[in-house]
Amino acid sequence: MxxxxxxxxxxxxxxxxxxxxxxxxxxxxxxxxxxxxxxxxxxxxPFGPVEVKRDADGWWYHPNIPSFGEGEDPAPYTAWTKEQGLRLKGWHLSDDLDSHPYEDGACHCNGWEPESPGPEWFLMGICDSEDGPYVQWARREVAP
Known part of the structure; x- marks a missing residue:
């Protein structure tokens, strides 16, 4: 080297x-x-993409994201992603689909296949939120 x-x-x-x-x-x-x-x-x-295998209900969470405790405070997660040099982008199922069984009380996001924002983006997770199913993508920030 x-x-x-x-x-x-x-x-x-x-x-x-x-x-x-x-x-x-x-x-x-x-x-x-x-x-x-x-x-x-x-x-x-460095932290990066891994194989995605969604569960039976369509949810998935990147296995190498550390635990930040049980709290709802996003600050530790946000600080960690910045430390990793990651830029994040996410949206809700309702931004992609006009209707889905989730809206009628189903506890899954099957049938929702959110597309990557671009080839350099990798999946961080597809999870449930207060506003319904949410997808989050990440990419490495390009140094200036």
């Missing part, structure tokens, strides 16, 4: 997303730099 240089300017994160923290050691140690590598430099596979 060719040598790569990661550049940090004025203590800010690198363009790739790597983060650096400086410590003077508080007079007890030498200067210390802590580097938190981005997905590209960590050697781990």
């Amino acid at each position: 060719p040598e790569q240089k990661i550049t940090f300017v004025n203590g800010g994160p690198a363009k790739c997303g790597c983060k650096m923290e400086f410590s003077s050691g508080g007079g007890h140690y030498s200067d210390v730099l802590y580097v938190t590598p981005c997905n590209a430099h960590s050697g781990s596979t």
Whole structure:
């Protein structure tokens, strides 16, 4: 692998997303730099598409999305998607179909096949919400 240089300017994160923290050691140690590598430099596979196998009722949730507890607060999920460098797009079943058995009390979204917004988008989930079945897609943000 060719040598790569990661550049940090004025203590800010690198363009790739790597983060650096400086410590003077508080007079007890030498200067210390802590580097938190981005997905590209960590050697781990970045979060991305997986095979989709919807359940018998048509629901599906990306298996690699971490648990954020039982609360309804979307802030931790939103922060995680930003940390992953993801852009999200979603809509409800009613935006795609004029009618569906769900509207008459059925507890499924079978027959709804939401289309990807584009080839670079992958499915995050098809889930039930207060406003009915909802689909969410993600794509990797393109660095400026």
